Amino acid sequence: MLAPMTTKNTKDTADTVASTDINGKKHSKRSIAMGAAFLMAMAAVGPGFLTQTATFTGQMGANFGFAILICIVVDIIVQMNIWRIIVVSGKRAQVIANEVFPGLGYVLSFLVALGGLFFNIGNVGGAGLGLNVLFGISPENGAVIAAALAIIVLVVKNALTVMDRTVQILAVVKVAILVYIISVMAVPYQTAVIHSFMPTQINFYSIVTIVGGTVGGYISFSGGHRLIEGGLKGKENIKYINEGSLTGIGIASLIRIMLFLAGLAVVTTGYKLDPTNPAASIFKYAAGNFGYKFFGILLFAAGMTSTLGSTFTSTSFLDYAISTKGQNKYLKYRSWLIVAFIVISTVIFYSIGSPAKVLVVVGALNGFVLPIALAILLAAAVKRKIVGDYKHPKTLIYLGWLVVAFMAFASIETFINLF
Template sequence: MVNDRKKNNSAPDTIIKPSRSPRSTAMGAAFLMAMAAVGPGFLTQTATFTGQMGANFGFAILICIIFDIVVQMNVWRIIVVSGRKAQSIANDVFPGLGYVLSALVAAGGLFFNIGNVGGAGLGLNVLFGISPENGAVIAAALALIIFVVKNALVVMDRTVQILAFVKVAILVYIIFVMSVPYGTAIQHTFVPTKIDFYSIVTIVGGTVGGYISFSGGHRLIEGGVRGEKNIKYVNEGALTGIGIASVIRVLLFLAGLSVVVAGYKLDPTNPAASIFKYAAGNFGYKFFGILLFAAGMTSILGSTFTSTSFLDYAVKNKGVSSYEKYRKYLVIGFILISTLIFYFVGNPAKVLVFVGAANGFVLPISLTILLLASKRKKIIGSYNHPKWLTYSGWAVVLFMAFASIKTIIGLF
């Protein structure tokens, strides 16, 4: 096997014997990706832009869903077919590029995780009245317990699946008790009267930017799902994850639009909480606490798992075992640093919107790397990447690069 690795750089980073079926692993990856995306930042961004743009924000969501499909299908396929993590692929595309990608993803993941632990802490504050800082400490402790137990990946998968159903159930209830202007929402989604590039860059970045686009792919190969033979499970997992995240986004948008159309003004310091409070009073506000805690916990798990996976550059079995030996400490350090920064700095709301935009700037870079890799035989072997994914992938790169530049110019 060592000789094979010397001959072929596309050898997988890690040799894992799957303990679960490929479909089960793919569903775990789907929920991990979706719930990594649907965190406190997701709630804050969606509520903020719904309050600012009203029904026109539906167009940004539509573009986001289309881009989600293109990005995730490209990223998951190339990672799984190569059997390697994105940073290792990037180093083969251009020496040293993997280290740059790791730095961008890990830094973005760390900043997002500050908001994640803060969001979970705020959720506990709403529910039990404890301080957000102490709530963040409790949430961090729960996340650490999940990561350090035996079969941590399985426990993580089950946790995010349960919390996903909690999120959907709460949002369905809010939609049920509100008068939703479906006609207005549909009309402006397809024929907007205003297009805001900053909102598009931010929510695309918050859904498939930075670490999020790699969370599902890295979860698959760590679960032993790799190679062209598993493409069908890649498709199922990617589309399921996108579907879950999109349903939650649309439900939150409709709930927020109902509140805005009714004449209420969302609180800029906590716009998502305003939606639930106006919709269902104190009972709705408590529901929001559950939703925010669930969103924070799932994103802590997704952000920590994916960000630390970018620190693995092992190319031999010995390197893999060394990385796995120290990964527990990387996870602990990542969560502790995020929690300490929130505890002493606080104010995650503005950070969450800003980091979503920053991850949107990273997206064209990371997607470009993988699209270039899809043409390298030493990385993907005999696999032929679909032309429609290649062309649509480059279209997303160009649009996000243009939108990012336009957003930066608009800030000055």
């Protein structure tokens, strides 16, 4: 006679239940959730992330900590809302948007894919610049190598698994490098904490930009769409939604805080960061040429992970399939869409060169997209035809609309101050 299953065994079994992805492969639900978490976090932590954080730390000093604090709170609210609505409905964001109002999904796809394309120019360029720092090859040739590697990862057999593993390995590399840099610097922790909670200067442009660079545009949907492709659908998977979204936000926030502290340690000595490459200045000051080589590794890792995240998510916005037949048709052409997206990004990088300023501006533009995208999904959260009998927590709805209002206000304030 078989012994009755214990509570612990039941829990373990639930955590390892397999889910079938769109390619028919089976994965444990927890591995899918962690894959989504790392994809979201590493899509956010790209060359633009490094440039934005270093730029604003140089301009605002310890006061930038307040912007980071606001960003973390907004990130949690945004991701908890968007991931839940996407997974519970079992549909991609653009399909949901079309059901909220016919044609709205095409507008959302255009905004997200266009922002993703512009970000990807910086992503492949950043990876190319990383190889330039490490090996002395031209940034353009480095971008071609990085683009080729990204294409291989995204179109090989079992691409979702390969992408997840690549992103996780590169995440460990990023954290390890930043831990080392902070360990060799005199970081003013007390000043950072005080100004994070009691700033003497508030810059809405910095808030809009880093929120846009962390959960704006394609980034806010990368985790949710990864869960859908992994086969996680329905309200019974909320546990994994929570684990994945909070883990992703935690990783991205940890890396931003470490980079901020490293930059602050440099700025408080009176050293001026190089405006053409502010992030590189931090590493060069901290550890000389050795630190600069470390920066090359970090920049390459950041460029690669964001290229994978941007390409995966942006091309997923071209999938409007609501049936198996439609899904198979999309999968037939997906590899070509991926190749085209990366090739176009790389060609444009050749034309415009180093995109440091573009990365900051595009972060702000993605911040403008966020209130629009979040408002669409919040509207969907109360439509029974989209989410069925699922009841979205009222707290998340209220906080979500508060973020929509705040980001809309901050975006308008930023736009006015730019002119």
